[in-house]
Amino acid sequence: MRKCYRISIVVTLLGLILSLLASGQLAAGTGSGQPDKALYAAGKVNIQLEDDVDVGRFQRGFGLVSTGLGSLDNILNGFKADALRPVFARAERPKVNSGMRDLTRFYEISFPDNADLDAIIRALMQNPHIRVAEKVPICMMDAVPNDPQYSNQWSMSPPAPDPQFYNAWDSETGSDSIKVAIIDTGVLYRHPDLAGNIWVNPGEDVDQDGVVFDNDDLNGIDDDGNGIIDDLIGYDFLSSLSGGPAPGEDGYTRDPDPNDFDGHGTHVSGIVAAMNNNGTNVTGAAGGWYGGHRSYRGVRIMCLRAGGHNAAGQGLFNSNDIAAAFDYARLMGANVINLSVSDRSYSAARAAAIANALNAGITYCHSAGNEDTSEAGYDALPGVLSIAATNRYDQKWKWNDTSGSNFGDWISVSAPGEDILSTVSNAYSPGTASYTGTSMASPNAAGLSALIRSAMPSLTRQKADSILVHTADNIDAQNPLYVGLLGTGRINAYTAMQAIAHAKFTADLTDANVPFGVQFTDQSPGSPTAWTWAFGDGGTSVDQNPLHTYTSPGIYMVSLKVDEARGLGERHLRNFVWARADTIKLDSVAANPGSTVTLNVYYRNTAQVKEIIFPFTNANSAGVVLDPSTPFDKTGTRSENFDYADWITYNDGAQQFTLRLVPNSPGNTLYMQPGAGVLVKLMYDIPADAPRGSVITVDSASIPALPSDKHPVVTALWGNYWPVYKPGKIVVRSCQRGNFRCDGTIVDLSDLSSLVSFLTIGTPAPDPCAANVNATGIIDLSDLSYLVSYLTTGTPVPSYCP
Structure with missing residues (x-):
């Protein structure tokens, strides 16, 4: 296994680690934990304006910046400022007494890269319109599942000591209603062990198919009205960075694609929510439980890129980009934020964004840092969870005398951070690797926070954080030199789950055509005394094990709240019940011998459809x-614009066929939308000598390995299913005697005229059966008499030809 150690969260490549070891430099710092030289963005200054400044007057023209404030403009133009932009582009002034910081006051000013920033700041701080002027800091990167590498994850698998996630999963595996914002180098969102847990912004998911970074949704429109275009799964906020990008790394322009070249953000994301029990790679703390019901997905990873890999091999972050990502996470409803970076330089903008996130009820997990110092970083604010790193023996992680987990009375709690196996991106190629540092400890805590939020979504931030912190295992005995300096101990997911109430339930049926009844069964572990059910369609119940009937098609979230000794427990399973009213039915038509007939196949679907496999037979x-x-023929049908329509099997001898219809070819995601109408037309030839009265049934056929009574099969957004099927019939017309040409029309005077003509002059030629009106076997005058009587008196009624 390849191991890559992240020290001071700046190390991003194994080669860099080795070179640092060789030089004795394991971080941009000294033994005291103080950096030799703080990193700041070249030519960038942040300002915080006084409340009375009208920012609506700000503009830029002819290479100059204008604020409409003469004294300020003189400073900016004197130092050749060439750009002015808000740090928080979507910010609005908060309501009075809301407790929120006013982010509209923060602006980033760009000067030439060689500008004397200290001189600029001194001048700005003398201006009455400026409250704060500062440099822009550059931060450094600080149940038994079937996943094949699970046993190599010491922090996720037995034996203890560890957080016992494997025991916690008996109670909670993670809910897809919880969003965890990963502010990092991006996320390799198509990694096979992460893709199923990536958050998809519903407001930008134009076709509502839930596909991760769906090209169909990249329409250049701000569909959700949040001020950012095409933020499908988050956003790439990285705007500037020192040193230029590494070869192959994404440039520093903000865009909708938060993909991860470096790998750090992907590693962090996997610790939080790699997909569990999916037979792939590793497990995550709150990765759900795949391989079963669609409702058991893990927490959602919100992908927010604010850092990158520069040409010098460093993983660096622009502090303003971090602040913008924080504000986005708050606005888009994140429940937990993880940021695994060094925070040795203060930023008023970042501090304001953090404060607003905390006030909004978001848990913020922050890596304590890898300088082996007791000095707190600037993000160790009240309400922030600062996470120290431990090894597999519950000891504080330490590399050497100048590198290891930070510690102190400001640490909230500790978590595994040494030799942590997780998902990675190797220059956009998926893989796994082991990393070390508080960068890995923080997402372990964030994953536990997500588990706690999944089990009880209504918890306040303060209560959820308190459970995380106060259910930790005391590790003072293992760390005699750090007693009281590693927080309350090492996190324990199992103990945390035992501290809160849980609601659990199952159902005997979750997919069917309406109407159908579902028997729900309470499985809550804490002996509840009261139950409140919501079935998603407006129905409710207070019974312990209710029976509910679904009558309208839809995909429904089912919720259960229970009252037990530990308090109120709750469970919300999205997309749990899929009620359908889907049918495939065929026409029944009559056809003349020697003709071609069209048999319409009608399809009604109530969910988005990816593929239809239609096996049928018309053996006769x-x-x-x-x-x-x-x-x-697809002309004029619902499948007219499908990318693919062809035969899987075509056996004209046995008259057994399988037609496959796909709305879009592989790699595309456009689905057939719910609706009803002709799906396709089947074209049949009726031979001239086909026995009249023959009935040919066009019925469904079996597909090997599938139940013979469940065809055709449809792959829809919510899974595979079998629509109710109604066979079609082709009837070879049999005509009534007297219908001279046996053309299926009503017997009338035209048939009498034709019979008279045939009997007198021998033309036109009749159908031999139809002209023999009295069924004697000979066409003569007695047939004419029979027909006259029927047309004038209605009797006797002629029989039908065989």
Whole structure:
């Protein structure tokens, strides 16, 4: 296994680690934990304006910046400022007494890269319109599942000591209603062990298919009205960085694609929510439980890129970009934020964004840092969870005399951070690797926070954080030199889960055509005394094990709240019940011998459809076959614009066929939307000698390995299913005697006229059966008399030809 150690969260490549070891430099710092030289963005200054400044007057023109404030403009133009932009582009002034910081006051000013920033700041701080002027800091990167590398994850698998996530998963595996914002180098969102847990912004998901970074949704429109275009799964906020990008790394322009070249953000994301029990790679703390019901997905990873890999091999972050990502996470409803970076430089903008996130009820987990110092970083604010790192023996992680987990009375709690196996991006290629540092400890705590929030979404931040912190295992005995300096101990997921109430339930049926009843069964572990059910369709119940009938099609979230000794427990399973009213039915038509007939296939679907496989047979002895030249026709049907429509099997001898219809070819995601109408037309040839009265049934056929009574099969957004099927029929017309040409029309005077003409002059030629009106076997005057009597008196009624 390749190991890559992240020391001071700046190390991003194994080669860099080795070079640092060789030089004795394991971090941009000294033994005291103080950096030799703080990093700041070249040519960038942040300002915080006084409340009375009208920012609506700000503009830029002819290479100059204008604020409409003469004294301020003189400073900016004197130092050749060439750009002015808000740090928080979507910010609005908060309501009075809301407790929120006013983010509209923060602006970033750009000067030439070689500008004397200290001189600029001194001048700005003398201006009455400026409350704060400062440099822009650059931060450094600080149940038994079937996942094949699970046993190599010491922090996720037995034996203890560890957080016992494996025991906690008996109670909670993570809910897809909880969002965890990963502010980092991005996320390799198509990593096979992460893709299922990536958050998809519903406001930008134009076709509502839930596909991660769906090209169909990249329309250049701000569909959700949040001020950012095409933020499908988060956003790439990285705008500037020192040193230029590494070869192959994304440039420093903000855009909708938060992909991860470096790998740090992908590693952090996997610790929080790699997909559990999916037979792939590793497990995550709150990764759900795959391989079963669609409702058991893990927490959602909100992908927010604020850092990158520069040409010098460093993983660096622009502090303003971090602040913008924080504000986005708050606005988009994140429940937990993880930031694994060094915070050795203060930023008023970042501090304001953090304060607003905390006030909004978001848990913020922050890596304590890797300088082996007791000095707190600037993000160790009241309400922030600062996470120290431990090894597999519950000891504070330490590399050497100048590198290891930070510690102090400001630490909230500790978590595993040494040799942590997780998902990675290797220059956009998926893989796994082991990293070390408080960068890894923080997402372990964030994952536990997400588990706690999943179990009880209504908890306040303060209560959820208190459970996380106060259910930790005391590790003072293992760390005699750090007693009281590693927080309350090492996190324990199992103990945390035992401290809160849980609601659990199952159902005997979750997918069917309406109407159908569902028997729900309470499985809550804490002996509840009261139950409150919500079935998603407006129905409710207070019974312990209710029976509920679904009558309208839809995909429904089912919720259960229970009252037990530990308090109120709750469980919300999205997309739990799928009620359908889906049918495939065929026409029944009459056809004349020697003709071609169209048999319409009608389809009604109530969910978005990815693929339809339609096996059918029309085996018969009448010689009726699919038209060899045009066996089916899509013209004017619901499948007219499908990318793919062709045969999987075509056995014209046995008259057994399987037609496959796909709205979009592989790699695309456009689905057939719910609706009803003709899906496709089947074209049949009726031979001239087909026995009249023959009935050919076009019925569903079996597909090997699938139940014979469940065809055709449809793959929809919520899974595979079998619509209710109604066979079609082709009837070879049999005509009434007297219908001179046996053309299926009503017997009338035209038939009498034709019979008279035939009996007198021998033309036109009749159908031999139809002209023999009295069924004697001979066409003569007695047939004419029989027909006259029927047309004038209605009797006797002629029989039908066989």
